[in-house]
Amino acid sequence: MHAYRTHNCAALSKGNVGETVRLSGWVHRKRDHGGVLFVDLRDHYGLTQIVADEDSPALPILDGLRLESVVTIDGEVKARAEGTVNPNLPTGEIEVFARAVTVQSTADELPLIVNSAEDYPEETRLKYRFVDLRRERVHNNIVLRSNVIASLRRRMIDQGFTEFQTPILAASSPEGARDYIVPSRLHPGTFYALPQAPQMFKQLLMVAGFDRYFQIAPCFRDEDLRADRSPEFYQLDFEMSFVTQEDVFNAIEPVLAGVFEEFSGGKSVTPAGSFPRIPYAEAMLKYGSDKPDLRNPLIISDVSDHFQQSGFGLFEKIVGTGGVVRAIPAPGTHEKSRKFFDDMNDWARKEGFAGLGYVTRKGGEFGGPIAKNHGPDNMAKIYAELGLGENDGLFFAAGKQGDAVKLAGAARTRVGEELGLIPDDRFEFCWIVDFPMFEYDEEAKKIDFSHNPFSMPQGEMEALETQDPLDIKAWQYDIVCNGYELSSGAIRNHRPDIMYKAFELAGYTREDVDSNFSGMIEAFKLGAPPHGGSAPGIDRIVMLLADEPNIREVIAFPLNQRAQDLMMGAPSAVSARQLRDVHIRTIEPPKQEKPATED
């Protein structure tokens, strides 16, 4: 007989009755009735009820064990008597009568309880992550993650993509996020950088003629965290040669739609081939965001023209000085109290905006200060234009265009949530396309790249030479699902002449390009195919599929919000010897475990 088990804890059923078996697992739960003891034995696969009565030598041993101790049970499979079958348990028709027990590992008092869905402080959960990971929810999330990655890999390979690995110790690049850096021992004063993404390497693989690349790629960015952002994360990174934007879309839509359909648990998914394509400018107008949640039915409208001449002086002044007024419908709010509208305004002010105006409407009757000053006839014109009914309220975000767009977008989300308009039974995908190539940098008072500088401008060289740079669009696109940016990609600029010209418009010389991006620009001078790709974020995909609000719920060993590993103690001070080896001297002494008493 195997040393530890003949079956796992989900394997036994009525067909095994009478067999002598050996099971190993954790003591999930105990029910002690004095003369008879029930133990739910748990492993990765499931639960099996173990029974020990006064005839069993296992009784006193199991009785004395704390939960989460690990045991091996030798016993006999018995059918449960009628009335004692547990229909909620896959193994609920049988139980194992314990003849003997071997204690493999005893558990001390636990910092968190495995057999409970109770919420624990993240600090506790992360410090004892190995215990937390035994709990059903996170355990399932991590399994889901593995299955999603396996499915993605299979789908990519089936489409003729080839999987590669690229360096982790790479060169720092001047643009983009802050790099995690690694000091070089052999070359004093120099550093590697962990890749923010394998961007250049995948493009070089295209130059190398591999045609279709993909990788489950680890990426590192030393920036502050969010609920959906971890400093280390994974992307389904892919790149294709001799493709247009259309080809990239056609390649990845079936992969994403397929994997979502496979794991969505019955939620509807935008079918491959029908992801809506929304130009960036339209997204900013209608949704106030470049990552719109299309489940939210509310559409923002520009109503600036209506306030050019208005009794409502504030809006008239804003429009008159180049600002805009955006309207966010609040359908069916005739029953809502004044507090609902005032609370929205308070919320907007708390978010740092000047305020959120509103008009109420009950049975056709307008209410609120804006309606009063602007006049019911003029309000009716706006309502007619927006197609609003006689019981619909309307919020207004007014100000400089950037501020108004942002407020309108946030208000759209908030109104949608408050009114319960966002269905949670679907995954709605879209592409955001036609991102601007350049933008005006208010701080630096100059034109700069608004996205990735290596994207091909639409219209290529001719556009760069003849158009206002701020009007030029890029072959740059994002995939958005339910308000989360899942992926960013582009058709790349593989032409050195266009590259130099694009950088020139952003104020960089040929020498700047040559010195900062020498590897890539050299490669493009030695025969580079047109190419493009994208990189869907795997953690966010799993997060959406697991219906988790936080990315750390789908990472086995995540860093906390301040980028620390509470279990292993990273980051940590290193020895003077280690520092000397890599030619580093720290300026501030590393924080000691027990700091000297202050105050």
Add this chain to the structure above:
RNA sequence: GCGGGUGUAGCUCAGUUGGUUAGAGUAUCGGCCUGUCACGCCGAGGGUCGCGGGUUCAAGUCCCGUCACUCGCGCCA
């Protein structure tokens, strides 16, 4: 860097306009219990009310500061 929220038993939380010995559930420990499956019953131990200062006759409660965790902004694709 900035703003919001939270911080009371190992854990989840309650704690009145400031008032006398800070509670419950759960976990732990002890006892009882032969059919439970979130078993049940009895009992016990367990508290720097995050930390520091202040106001007050009196602070878990009010004020100031600070720390930790978290959410958001900045930042970041």
